[in-house]
Amino acid sequence: MDLGALYEEVILDHNRSPRNWGEVPGGTSVEGRNPLCGDRISLSVRLDGDTIADVRFTGEGCAISKASASMMTQAIKGKTTAEAEALFTGFHDLVTGQAAGSPPDKALGSLRAFAGVARFPTRVKCATMAWHAMREALERSRV
Amino acid sequence: MTTVTERTQAGVMNALDVHRIRADFPILGIRPRGKPLVYLDSAATSQKPRQVIDALRRYYEEENGNIHRGVHYLSELATARYDETREAVRRFINAADVREVVFTRNTTESVNLVASSFGQAFVRSGDEIVVSIMEHHSNLVPWQLLAERTGAVIRAVPVTDRGELDLEAFGRLLSHRTRIVALTWVSNALGTVNPVRRIVEMAHARGVPVLLDGAQAAPHLAIDVQAVGCDFLAFSGHKMLGPTGVGILYARGDWFDRLPPYQGGGDMIETVTIERTTFARPPSRFEAGTPDIANVVAFRAAIEYLEQVGLDAVQRHEHLLLGEATVRVGAMPGVRVIGTAPEKAGVLSFTMEGVHPHDIATILDQHGVAIRAGHHCTQPLMARFGCGATARASFYLYNTLDDVAALATALESVHQVFG
Structure with missing residues (x-):
């Protein structure tokens, strides 16, 4: 199995105890x-210049979506928006199986735990929901 | 446990020979992920017996032609077959006349037809449309669109903690402004069987017509539209052993004569000039264009299959499975059964503390157990019960007590994964 x-x-x-749970004041x-x-x-999200100074989340969802959001917040906090974007691409390739064959991106760190999602196509959206929200939030913060 | 299973299984055999029935469903022999298929998602769509699959093949191999237009052999034959299904539907729901039966694509289209045509003829600004909190989105969104177009107002009947319609509140919602009542017969998310006869009586006492969403009723209950007295009944073939692509709209008496056309096109006209068109009489008026002839023809085999087994036997069988599943799943730690009305069809909706329904469904799928997880297109109802989603096991005539046992065993492994 x-x-x-x-x-x-x-x-x-992370599903049991999500990190960075809550709302960033003024974010x-x-x-x-x-x-x-x-x-x-x-x-x-709150940006300091081009750096993600703080990021938090709340929500309702399955273990995959909640853990993905929680681990994403840890991964991108303190990173520049370009670094976060690179992580998005790496994570997206990982869970959609586009990274298959090549060794997983080291920069992903513990996010590599989501590699198994690629074998469950119906669950890819659960894993990427937070990441799409993050992209949109960064887009809006920059304007 | 084995003895209990054997004893009750023997009891089932008297009413409905589930093993003989299972032999008619080729798909039940597949082994998803190497495990026997335990299909507990019939409320989403039912599986199809060989008789239906054979009818579909026979149609394409021996009977295919377009209906209502050719004078050749095949056109005549296809037309006859198509109309035979209309008669079978009439008999199945005990409608008074075949002209009260229109084919659509699905329940959703049937509801949209009424919302659109009835709305155009009878609904004005300030009028009220009564639905309920437990409606499938397909019996809510079409009315919202109508309300937006016309300035009418949606009123929703609340639901009790057990998942029953609050009939007192329903009575209070009915007024001289109410134009139509649109309610579900059986809740797809909870399994609640609503007291439709009483509902129709109450609405008719105020002169208000009633549309019933019968998508979850037609597969499981013996339907008599004349006894119930509803004005409209919408349901789908694919949830009752038939092919996808076939919806049914029943309209009592002269309702279809009083409604303007829904879609324009071929087959629904009498004469056409560039300036204007006169329309065919119902049911043709509401069947524009070439319909899903093959699937309508094959649908008759599904109706006949259900008639042969007997809806009463189907219902008894499902009650047995539901009772066993409710006891076994309900007793598991952290499980909350959503929908505990005394009158239920074969639907068990539940949540597990600390585990999202999607994770439950994924883990069960690895055991070959197919259930549905999510909001079941009933978001207002989920909000009412304070959960975004539930896991739902639904039962049909081909399910066994072994399926229920497999469900329970697979659910135990959810605790192993999530600790």
Whole structure:
């Protein structure tokens, strides 16, 4: 059974106790939704120049979407917007299986735990919802 | 446990020979991910018996022609077959006349037809449309669109903690402004069977017509539209052993005569000039263009299959499965059953503390157990019960107590994964 590959211990841990839970005071907020299942995320970001000074989230969703959001906030906090964008691409390739064959991007660090999602095509959207919200939030913060 | 299963299984055999039925459904023999298929998602779509699949093949191999226009053999044959299904539907729901039955693509299109045509003829600004909190989006959104177009107002019947319609509140919502009541017969998310006869009586007492969404009723209950007295009934073939692409709209008496056309095109006209068109009589008036002839023809085999087994036997069988599943799943730690009305069809909706329904469904899928997880296109209802989503197991005539046991075993492994 592949379940172990999907529900890595680190994912279950972030699902149980999500990090950076809440709202950034005075930050730019974005709502992400998966209309198919009703999952939703509210992500808020504050930029300091081009650096992500703070990022937090709340929401409702499955273990994959919640853990993905939680681990994303850890991964992008303190990074520049360009670095966050690069992580988005790497993560996206990882969970959609486009990185298959090549060794996983080292820069992804613990996010590599999501590699198993590629074998569950119906769950890709769960993993990427927070990341799409993040992109939109950065886009809006820059304007 | 084995003895209980054997005893109850023997009891089922008297009413409905589930093993013989299963042999008619080729797909039940597949092994997803190397496990026997445990299909508990019939509320989304049912599986199809060989009889339906054979009818579809026979149609394309021996009967295919376009209907209502050719004078040749095949056109005549296809027309006859198409109309035979219309008669089968009439008999199945005990409508008074075949002209009360129109084919659409699905339940959603049937509801849209009424919302559009009835709305155009009878709904004005300030009028009210009564729906309920438990409607599938397909019996809510078309009315919202109509309300936006006309300035009418949507009123929603609330739902009790057990998942029943609050009939007192319904009574209070009915007024001289109410133009139509559109309610579901059986809730797809909770399984609640609503007291439709009472509902129709209450609405008719105020002169208000009633549309029933029968998508989850037609597969499971013996339907008698004359006894229920509803003005419109919408349902789909694919949830009741039939092919996809076939919806049904029943309209009592002269309702179809009083409604303007829904879509314009071929087959729905009498004469056409560049300036104007006179329309065919119902049901043709509401069947513009070439319909899904093959699937309508094959749908008759589904109706006949259900008639042969008997809807009463189907219902008893589902009650047995639902009872067993409710006891076994309901007793698991952290499980909350959503929808505990005394009158239920074979739907078990539930949540598990600390585990999102999607994760439940993914883990069950690895065991070959197919359930639905999500909001079931009933977001207002999910909000009412304070959950964004539920896991839903739904049962049909081909399910067994072994399927229920497989569900319970697979659910135990959810706890193993999530600790």
